[in-house]
Amino acid sequence: MTTTPETIDTEALRVTALDADASSRLPGWFVILWRNGKCRVGMLMLAAFIVIAVLAPVIAPYGPRLDEFGASEGPSAAHWLGTTARGEDVFSQLIYGARTSLIVGLVAGVLSTLIAMAVGLTAGYLRGVVDEVLSFFINLGLVVPVLPLMIVLAGYAPVKGLGLIIIVITVTGWAYGARIKRAQIITLRTRDYITAAKFAGDSTARIIAFEIVPNMISLIVVGFMGAALGAIGAEAGLAFLGLGDPQTVSWGTMLNQASLGGALTTGQWAWLVAPGLALALLITSFTLMNFGIDALSNPHLRED
Amino acid sequence: MLYFVRRAGFFLATLWAAVTLNFLIPRLQPGDPAQAMLNRLQGETTAVNPAQLEAIRKLLGTPDGNLLSQYWDYLGAICTGHFGVSYSYFPYTVTAMISSALPWTLILVGVTQMLSFAIGTLLGAWAAYRRNSRVDSVITLGSTFVGTLPFFWLALLLIFVFAITLNWFPDGGGYGGGSSPSWTWLFVSDAFQHSVLPAVALLITGPIGWIIGMRNNMVQTLGEDYARLARAKGLPRRRIALTYGARIAILPNVTGFAIALGSLLGGTVLVETIFNYPGLGRLLLEAVSNKDYPLMQALFLFTTIGVLTANFLADVTYGFLDPRVRRAEAV
Amino acid sequence: MALLEVRDLSVTYSPRDSAAVRAVDRVSFEVHDGEFVGLLGESGCGKSTLGNAVLRLLDRPAAITGGTIRFDGQDVTTTPEDDLRSLRWVDLSTVFQSSMNSLNPVITVRRQFADTFEAHSDALGNDLDVDARATELLEMVSLDRSVLSRFPHELSGGMKQRVALALALALEPRFVLLDEPTTGLDVVVQRDILDRLRVLQARLGFAVLFISHDLGTVMELADRVMVMYAGEIVEDQPAAEMVTRHLHPYSAGLLGSYADPRDQVVEVEFIPGRPPDLSQPHAGCLFQPRCPVAVDACRTVHPELLPASLGQVRCLLVEQSGDARVVLEKAAELRRRDQVFAAGLSERADAEPVLVVDGVSKVYKTRRGLNTTLTQAVDDVSFALRPGQVTALVGQSGSGKTTIARILTGVERPTAGSVRFKDEPVDHLGRGALRKYRRHVQLVFQDPFSALNPTRTVAYALSRPLRNHLGLTGAEARARAAELLETVGLSPADQYLDKLPHQLSGGQRQRVVIARALAPEPEVVVADEPISMLDVSIRAEIIALLDQLVRDRGIAMLYITHDLLSARLLADEVMVLNQGVMVERGPTLDVIAEAKDPYTRKLLAAIPRPGARDIA
Amino acid sequence: GCTGTEGQTTASSGDGMVDFLNYGDFGGGAAPKPNYNPYLETTKLSAADYIYEPLMYVEGYSCKALPWLATAYQWTDPQTLVYTVRDGVKWNDGKPFTAADVAFTFTMIKKYPALDLKGVWTYLSAVKADGNKVTMSFKKPAASVFTLVSDVRIVPEHVWSKVADPTTFTNATAPVGTGPMKVKSFNPRQLVVERNPDYWQADKIKVKELRFNKADAGGQVEQLKLSRGEYDTNAMFVQDIKKAYVDRDPKNHHYWYAPGGVISVYMNLTETPFNDAAFRKALTTAFNHQQVIDRAQLGYVTQASQSGLVVPGQKDWLPQGLADDGRIKYDPAAADKALTDAGYTKDSKGHRLGKDGKPISFSFKVPGSYVDWVAAADILIKNLTALGFNVTKDTPTPEAHDQERATGNYDMMFGVHGGGCNMYANFSDPLNSARTAPIGKKADSNEIRWQDPKTDELLSQLETSPDEGTQKQAVAGLVDIMMNQVPMIPIWYGAKWFQYDTKKAEGWPNEQDPYADGGNGLVVLTHLVPSSGS
Numbered sequence A: 001m002t003t004t005p006e007t008i009d010t011e012a013l014r015v016t017a018l019d020a021d022a023s024s025r026l027p028g029w030f031v032i033l034w035r036n037g038k039c040r041v042g043m044l045m046l047a048a049f050i051v052i053a054v055l056a057p058v059i060a061p062y063g064p065r066l067d068e069f070g071a072s073e074g075p076s077a078a079h080w081l082g083t084t085a086r087g088e089d090v091f092s093q094l095i096y097g098a099r100t101s102l103i104v105g106l107v108a109g110v111l112s113t114l115i116a117m118a119v120g121l122t123a124g125y126l127r128g129v130v131d132e133v134l135s136f137f138i139n140l141g142l143v144v145p146v147l148p149l150m151i152v153l154a155g156y157a158p159v160k161g162l163g164l165i166i167i168v169i170t171v172t173g174w175a176y177g178a179r180i181k182r183a184q185i186i187t188l189r190t191r192d193y194i195t196a197a198k199f200a201g202d203s204t205a206r207i208i209a210f211e212i213v214p215n216m217i218s219l220i221v222v223g224f225m226g227a228a229l230g231a232i233g234a235e236a237g238l239a240f241l242g243l244g245d246p247q248t249v250s251w252g253t254m255l256n257q258a259s260l261g262g263a264l265t266t267g268q269w270a271w272l273v274a275p276g277l278a279l280a281l282l283i284t285s286f287t288l289m290n291f292g293i294d295a296l297s298n299p300h301l302r303e304d
Numbered sequence B: 001m002l003y004f005v006r007r008a009g010f011f012l013a014t015l016w017a018a019v020t021l022n023f024l025i026p027r028l029q030p031g032d033p034a035q036a037m038l039n040r041l042q043g044e045t046t047a048v049n050p051a052q053l054e055a056i057r058k059l060l061g062t063p064d065g066n067l068l069s070q071y072w073d074y075l076g077a078i079c080t081g082h083f084g085v086s087y088s089y090f091p092y093t094v095t096a097m098i099s100s101a102l103p104w105t106l107i108l109v110g111v112t113q114m115l116s117f118a119i120g121t122l123l124g125a126w127a128a129y130r131r132n133s134r135v136d137s138v139i140t141l142g143s144t145f146v147g148t149l150p151f152f153w154l155a156l157l158l159i160f161v162f163a164i165t166l167n168w169f170p171d172g173g174g175y176g177g178g179s180s181p182s183w184t185w186l187f188v189s190d191a192f193q194h195s196v197l198p199a200v201a202l203l204i205t206g207p208i209g210w211i212i213g214m215r216n217n218m219v220q221t222l223g224e225d226y227a228r229l230a231r232a233k234g235l236p237r238r239r240i241a242l243t244y245g246a247r248i249a250i251l252p253n254v255t256g257f258a259i260a261l262g263s264l265l266g267g268t269v270l271v272e273t274i275f276n277y278p279g280l281g282r283l284l285l286e287a288v289s290n291k292d293y294p295l296m297q298a299l300f301l302f303t304t305i306g307v308l309t310a311n312f313l314a315d316v317t318y319g320f321l322d323p324r325v326r327r328a329e330a331v
Numbered sequence C: 001m002a003l004l005e006v007r008d009l010s011v012t013y014s015p016r017d018s019a020a021v022r023a024v025d026r027v028s029f030e031v032h033d034g035e036f037v038g039l040l041g042e043s044g045c046g047k048s049t050l051g052n053a054v055l056r057l058l059d060r061p062a063a064i065t066g067g068t069i070r071f072d073g074q075d076v077t078t079t080p081e082d083d084l085r086s087l088r089w090v091d092l093s094t095v096f097q098s099s100m101n102s103l104n105p106v107i108t109v110r111r112q113f114a115d116t117f118e119a120h121s122d123a124l125g126n127d128l129d130v131d132a133r134a135t136e137l138l139e140m141v142s143l144d145r146s147v148l149s150r151f152p153h154e155l156s157g158g159m160k161q162r163v164a165l166a167l168a169l170a171l172e173p174r175f176v177l178l179d180e181p182t183t184g185l186d187v188v189v190q191r192d193i194l195d196r197l198r199v200l201q202a203r204l205g206f207a208v209l210f211i212s213h214d215l216g217t218v219m220e221l222a223d224r225v226m227v228m229y230a231g232e233i234v235e236d237q238p239a240a241e242m243v244t245r246h247l248h249p250y251s252a253g254l255l256g257s258y259a260d261p262r263d264q265v266v267e268v269e270f271i272p273g274r275p276p277d278l279s280q281p282h283a284g285c286l287f288q289p290r291c292p293v294a295v296d297a298c299r300t301v302h303p304e305l306l307p308a309s310l311g312q313v314r315c316l317l318v319e320q321s322g323d324a325r326v327v328l329e330k331a332a333e334l335r336r337r338d339q340v341f342a343a344g345l346s347e348r349a350d351a352e353p354v355l356v357v358d359g360v361s362k363v364y365k366t367r368r369g370l371n372t373t374l375t376q377a378v379d380d381v382s383f384a385l386r387p388g389q390v391t392a393l394v395g396q397s398g399s400g401k402t403t404i405a406r407i408l409t410g411v412e413r414p415t416a417g418s419v420r421f422k423d424e425p426v427d428h429l430g431r432g433a434l435r436k437y438r439r440h441v442q443l444v445f446q447d448p449f450s451a452l453n454p455t456r457t458v459a460y461a462l463s464r465p466l467r468n469h470l471g472l473t474g475a476e477a478r479a480r481a482a483e484l485l486e487t488v489g490l491s492p493a494d495q496y497l498d499k500l501p502h503q504l505s506g507g508q509r510q511r512v513v514i515a516r517a518l519a520p521e522p523e524v525v526v527a528d529e530p531i532s533m534l535d536v537s538i539r540a541e542i543i544a545l546l547d548q549l550v551r552d553r554g555i556a557m558l559y560i561t562h563d564l565l566s567a568r569l570l571a572d573e574v575m576v577l578n579q580g581v582m583v584e585r586g587p588t589l590d591v592i593a594e595a596k597d598p599y600t601r602k603l604l605a606a607i608p609r610p611g612a613r614d615i616a
Numbered sequence D: 001g002c003t004g005t006e007g008q009t010t011a012s013s014g015d016g017m018v019d020f021l022n023y024g025d026f027g028g029g030a031a032p033k034p035n036y037n038p039y040l041e042t043t044k045l046s047a048a049d050y051i052y053e054p055l056m057y058v059e060g061y062s063c064k065a066l067p068w069l070a071t072a073y074q075w076t077d078p079q080t081l082v083y084t085v086r087d088g089v090k091w092n093d094g095k096p097f098t099a100a101d102v103a104f105t106f107t108m109i110k111k112y113p114a115l116d117l118k119g120v121w122t123y124l125s126a127v128k129a130d131g132n133k134v135t136m137s138f139k140k141p142a143a144s145v146f147t148l149v150s151d152v153r154i155v156p157e158h159v160w161s162k163v164a165d166p167t168t169f170t171n172a173t174a175p176v177g178t179g180p181m182k183v184k185s186f187n188p189r190q191l192v193v194e195r196n197p198d199y200w201q202a203d204k205i206k207v208k209e210l211r212f213n214k215a216d217a218g219g220q221v222e223q224l225k226l227s228r229g230e231y232d233t234n235a236m237f238v239q240d241i242k243k244a245y246v247d248r249d250p251k252n253h254h255y256w257y258a259p260g261g262v263i264s265v266y267m268n269l270t271e272t273p274f275n276d277a278a279f280r281k282a283l284t285t286a287f288n289h290q291q292v293i294d295r296a297q298l299g300y301v302t303q304a305s306q307s308g309l310v311v312p313g314q315k316d317w318l319p320q321g322l323a324d325d326g327r328i329k330y331d332p333a334a335a336d337k338a339l340t341d342a343g344y345t346k347d348s349k350g351h352r353l354g355k356d357g358k359p360i361s362f363s364f365k366v367p368g369s370y371v372d373w374v375a376a377a378d379i380l381i382k383n384l385t386a387l388g389f390n391v392t393k394d395t396p397t398p399e400a401h402d403q404e405r406a407t408g409n410y411d412m413m414f415g416v417h418g419g420g421c422n423m424y425a426n427f428s429d430p431l432n433s434a435r436t437a438p439i440g441k442k443a444d445s446n447e448i449r450w451q452d453p454k455t456d457e458l459l460s461q462l463e464t465s466p467d468e469g470t471q472k473q474a475v476a477g478l479v480d481i482m483m484n485q486v487p488m489i490p491i492w493y494g495a496k497w498f499q500y501d502t503k504k505a506e507g508w509p510n511e512q513d514p515y516a517d518g519g520n521g522l523v524v525l526t527h528l529v530p531s532s533g534s
Ligand SMILES: Nc1ncnc2c1ncn2[C@@H]1O[C@H](COP(=O)(O)OP(=O)(O)OP(=O)(O)O)[C@@H](O)[C@H]1O
Pocket: B327, B328, C153, C154, C155, C156, C157, C158, C159, C184, C185, C186, C364, C365, C366, C375, C376, C377, C396, C397, C398, C399, C400, C401, C402, C403, C404, C446
C-alpha cells in the first residue's frame, strides 16, 4: 500500500490544528485534562456546582433558613422539593448547601492533601532520622482519638463555624494520606531520574514537587478525593455532634436534619434524596476528572 | 540489630505519646462523667437533681483531682491490663464490655473490610486492565456513584426497603431478641441474617477507595516497560494484568489496608450505630459521649496498638513485597 | 517462502501535541529461516519502531499506516491479539532496546523465567525444570546461576541485558528481534554471547534481526546487513559485500566512522549535517542534503530501492551509473578532510589531579530472608582524574564500573577508602555540600531509559542544571538548552525541546542525558557508557565534542565504556577493571599495544573485525 | 376482638389478660448487660422499676402520693415520720415483706452513700422498724424530704444482706422484689418480664408480659417501627407525630405529652441590666411563647407559667387569683413601655440604651446541636432585637454550654428547673442562695446566682413544715417572688414523651384521665386492661 495524497493532506490538516491549539494560552495540564471526554464532563459538572454555589442567592428562590412555609410539605410548584419539618424550602437549602459542601470539601480536601504530601513525601524521600521523626507524627496522627479530639478542638479553637470545621477535619485527616504517600515515594526515590535531578542541583523540595509528584499524581488525586469526600461527610457528622454551626446549610446537615426530621416516616423522599444525590454527583464529577488525571502522570496515555 | 533496636525505640516512643494523648484528650473535653451520665438518662428537658449527681460521683469515684496521679494509675492499668470498671456500664468491667463486643466487630467489620479490599482491588484492576472501555466506566463511575452515597442515608434506605418494607432481613441488632449468643447453628444463622444488611451497606461503600486507588496505580504500572515485555512474551493478558500490573500496583494499597484493618474500630461507629450492632464502635461512641474514661482509654489503646502494629507490619512486609525499597541507601 | 516478509510497511507517530512523524516509510524486506540479518542506521531513524511494528507492539500514537507483515505466511498486522499470543516468544521473541528496564522489578530473575515457561506450558510441557533450564540459559549469556535469586535492581546494567537476552532465547523461537541487546556488555562477554548465539542459531536454525550500532559486530556476525536512513531502507547487502563494496553514500559514511582500535593510526570520520525532519514531507532523496556526491536530480527525484550488486540499494547515482563505486570513493576523499577525528593527536600536559580515589571498596549487602549475601562490587581501587585528561574505565559487565561512578559522584558511599575532590573528602558529604559538589561533578547515566523523568520535557531536564548551576533563566536557559541539543546532534533543537522522553529513540535520549551532564559546565564528568546507543557516525561526533570540551575547558573525565574504539580515541589513560579489582592501568596506547594483564589481552582479542569471517 | 382464637393481632386470650405488650427501650446503653440493682440509676435496666417498689408512689402529673408498700404515713412531729407497712406483701421468692426490710434498705443506703440517690441521709438520723411501722427520725424538721424518702426502692434484707458490696452488685439472676413483674429473659436485644402472680395487687395486673426492645441510637428505625404500630407504648421524640404516628391508625395511635421541667430564660443576675428587677419584669411580656411552641417545639408543649410551677398539674399549689395560672401574654408594646419606664430608653436609631446611656448588647448561648432550642432561641432573639437590644447568638457544644451555665459565664441562656413533685426542690434548686457559687465557680444548681434572704426564708419554711397550709403559704410567697422579682423567665414546659397504642390494651393515662404521667410505669401498669374495642 502506498501513501495516497489524501493521507498526506489529513496530516497537514492535523498540523495546522495543532498549531491553533498551541497558540491558545491554556496551561498544559488543562489541555491534557480537557481532551479526555469523561474528564471534560467532570470538569463541566464541577464548574456547574461552583457556579451554583457562587450564584446561590440568585438561583435559590428563598433564603435557606427562611422558615415561613408550611412544615413537612411534599414537592409543589412553589417548593420543588418540598419543605422541611421547620418549614424551610428544601430546594433553596440544596442550592445554598452547595456552597458549604464545596468549600468544606475542597478546602479541607486540599489542605489535608497538602499536609499529607508535605509530611509523607518528605519523610519517604529523606528517610533516616527525618523519616523516623515525621513517621512518629504520622503515626500519632493516625491513632489520635478523633471523636474526642474534635470535641476538644471545637471547645478551644478560637475560630468557629466553617473555619473550625475545616481545621478539625484537616487536623484529623491528614495522617492517612501521609502514610500512603510515604510508602509510595519510597519506591520512586531510587529511580535514576531522581538522582539525575540531584545532579542538576535541584533542592529536595523541588525534586519532590517537580520530579516525584507528577509521577504520583493519580495517587494524590485519589487521596484528595478521599479527603474531600471525608470532609463533606465529617462536616455533616460534626453538625450532628453539635460542633458545627447549626445555621450553616450544607448537604450534610440537610441529610442529617432530613433523617432527624422524620423525612423517612413522613415519606418526604425529595428532602431525603436530593442532598444525597447532590453529594454523590459532586464526587462523581471528581471521579470523571480522574479519567483524565491518568494522562498527567503517565504521558503514554496522553495519546488516546 | 541496631536497626531493630531503633525501630523498636521509635515504636515505643510513639506508643507512649499516643497513649498519653489518649489520656489527655478525653479529659480536656468540657463536662464531667457523672453529669454526662445523668444527661443521657434524663434528656435535656429535665432539671438535674444535685443529690443524684452527688451519688453518682461517689459511685464512680470520679477522680476530679490530681491529673498526674490519674495518669500514673492509667499507665499502671495499661501495663497490667486491668482497665477498671466502665462508668457507663457500671459495675461491669471494661474488659468484660470489650470482650463481649469485640467478636462482633471483628467478624462483621473485619470480614467486610477484607472483602471490600478484595473486591475493590479486583474491580480496580479490572477497570485499569480495560482502561477507557465501557467496563472501566461502569466500574469506576458506578462504584463512585453508589459508593459515595452518604453512609447513614444508604443504610437507612436499606433498612427501610429490606427490613421494614419487604421484611427480608431484621432491622438491626447482632441477633434476634429470641436467641442468645452461643455456638449453636440456630444462633449462628440468626446472627448471619442480622449481619447481611450492615455487611451489604459496608460492601457498597467500602470498595470505592480501593477501586480508584488500584485503578490509578495499575494504569501506571501497565504502561511500564516490563508490562510491554510481558505482552511480547505472549503472557495471557489476564496474567500480565495480575503479575505485572496488579502485583506492583497493589503495593501502595497494602499500607492503606493495613491501617484500615488496624483502625477497624474507628470506622465502625456509624454502621454499628445505625444497625444497632453490638460491636466496639457503638461502645466507643457511648464511651465518648458519656465521658466513660476507663472504657474510652481501653478502646483507644486498642486502636493505638492496632494501628501502630499494622503500620509496623506494613512497613516490614513492604520490604518483602517491593524489593526496590530494600535497595542500599543512596543520598 | 521467507519466514518474515515485510512489504511496504509504514509506521507513523501521530502525537496530539506535535506533528506526525513518519518513522518508518514503505519498508520492505525479508528474513529467511536461519538467517542472521543486521540492521544499521542512524540513531532515531526508525529501527526500534520497525522492530516493534514487526512484533505488533506499537503503542499509541504509533500506528501502522500501510503495508503488511507476514510471519510464516500469517499476516501479523491483522491477526487478533489473542492469536498472536501463541506466536509470541515461541516463534517470535525479542530483546527491547530498553532491556535494562524491562524486567519486572518485584520478582526475582528465577520468577521471570518461570513466568515465561508457564505462559507457554502448552508448548513446553509442564514438567520442565525451571531452575535447570534457566541456569543453562544464563550460562549461555555468561551469568552465574546465583543471579537467579536476585531482583533486577541488584544487577548491573549489562547483567540485566543478559538476563533479557537469555529470556528471549528461552523458548528457542524461530525468530528473534534483538534491539541493541549488547549496549551494556563488554567486548569479551559480548563476543562470547554472540558467538554462542551464532552457534545456537546454526544448531536450531532460528532467524535473527539484529539492530545494533556496533558496526564491527554486525559486520562480523550478520549474513546480511540492511542500512536504514530516515525511515527508509537505503541499502541491503550481504555482510561481506557491505564491508567492502557498499554502494550507498550513507553506508559509506557509516563505515568510515568505524576503525579498529588496535590499529596504529586510528581515525574516524563522521557524516556532516543532520537527518531530515520526518514530520515534513520531502521530495527527492532524503540523504541528499548530507550527500557529498549528490546531483541535482537527487533533490527532486525520490530514489527507489532497486537491486544492485548482490543486494538492493536506494540511490539515484547507483541507478544511473553502472559503477557507482568510483563516485563513492571520490566522495570519501572529499569528506575525509574536514570531518575527521583522530586518536592521540595532541600532547597532554600532566596537571594536578582534581579527583583522587584512594583504596575505595564497596560491598553490597543483600538480605534474603535471614541470610545475607555480600557482593564485593569494588575492591580497593585507586586512581586520579586530572583536568584536561580523559581516563577510560573498561571492564567486564558487572565488574563494578557503575559502582565506581556512583561512589565518585557521591551517589553511593564507599565501604572503605576515600574520594577527594581538590583535597576535600567527598565520600561523606551532607546533602547541601553534595549539591555544591555536583556543581562541579556530573554523571552521565548508563541507562537513558530510566535517567529521564517520564513526565518532564527535554527542555525542563536541561534547564534545571542551567538554572541551578549557571543561573540562567527563562528564554536564556531555553536558548542554551537548544544549543546543547544541537551540539549533541539533536537538530533542529526546537523539535526536541518540548518532547517527552517516551517520544525519543534510545540514542536521542542518551544524547539528552549527555547534554544535561554537560549543561552546568562541570569540572569533572563521569560518563557511564554515554554513547552505547548511538550510531557510529554520531558517536564519532560526540567523541570529538567531548574531546574538545576536555581539552578546551580542562575538564577531567572518567569515561566508562565497553567500546574500546572510543576509549582509544578519547582517553589518555585506560584502566581495566575485572571483578571489582583494577587489573591494569596505563596510557591508552601502551595498554592497547602491549597489554600485560591476561584479561586485558582477552578484551582486546575480542574486538570484532568486520569482514573477518569472510576473510578467514 | 376477643374471639378466643389464637391470632397474630389479638394479644389477649380468653382469660381477660393481655398476652404481652411491646415496650420501648430498656436502658443500659448500647450493649446492655443484666443489671437490676435499683440504685445504680444510670446503668440499671428499666425492668428494675417493675420489680422494686417504693413506700409511697408519688405520681408525676399532679404529684399525689399513692399508698404503695406503705398504706399510710404520718408526721408525728416535724422531725419524725412514721410509715405503716402494707400487710400480706410477699417478695417474689415467696418470703414475706416486712418493716425490717425497709429499715434494712435505709441502713444499707446510709452505709453506702453512693446508693443514696435522693440524698435522704443528709436529713435522716435514724430509721427503725417496729411491727408494721417504720419510724424515720430526722436531724431537723424536714417535711420536704417526704417525697424523697417515699420514693426509695425497698430491697429484701434476706438477699441484700448477703451481698458483699451492693454498689457493684448487678443483681443479675432472678432479682427478688415485690413488684408486679419478674424477669423472664434477657438478652442484649430484648428484655422480657412476666407477671408476678403473687403480687399484692395482682388483681389489677392484666398484662402477662412486658417486652422491652433495645432501641438504636439514631431513633430513625424506632420511629418507623413505632409508626407501624410495633410498640404498644414508647417514649421518644417523633417529628410531626400526627402525620408519622397518629394518622397511621387514628383509632389506636395516641400520644400525650405531659408537661415536665420548666425551660426558662436564665439571665446572669450579676450583670447589668439583668440585676434590675424592673428590667427583668419588663421582659416577661417580651417573648412570643406561642411562636416558640408552634415553630420551635412543633406544638408539643405548652406555655410555662411565670410562677415556676407546672400547670395545670400543680394548679392546687398556686395562690388564688393568679391570672391565667401565671401565664403571661406576649405583648411587645407593653414590654417596650415597661422598659422605657424602667429607664431603658431607645435612642434615635432604635437601640435600647442601658442606664449608663450605652446601647445594651449581650449574647444568647444555646447548644448548637439542640436543634429545637436553637430554633426557640432564634425566636426569642428576634423578639429582643425588636425591642432594640443587640443580641448575638452563641452556639457552644452541649458540654461547654452546661459548664458555662454552671460557672456563670453567660449573659442569657436557657436553663431547666423544677417540674418535680418536691416543691421544696423545685424552688430551692434554682433559687436557694446556699446552692449558688461565685461567678467562675461551679454552682450547685442555682446557676442564675439568685441571692435573696426572703427567698431563703420561704424556702426553709417549705423545707421544714409538714403542714400543708404552711407549705402552700410558702409556695405562694415564692410564686410572688417569681412573678414580681422575676429571677428567670419560664418559657415552656419540657414535654414528657409518651405514645401509646390501644390495639391490645387500654387504660393509658392521657389528658382526659391524667392519673399519672406516661413515665410512671408502675402506676400505669395497674390501670391497663385488655382492649374492648375492634
Ligand atoms: N543494589 C545492589 N545490591 C546488590 N548488588 C548490587 C547492587 N548494585 C550492584 N550490585 C552488584 O555489584 C556488581 C557491580 O555492579 P555495577 O553496576 O557497578 O557493574 P558495571 O561494571 O557497571 O556493569 P555493567 O557494565 O554491566 O553496567 C554487580 O555484580 C552487581 O550485581
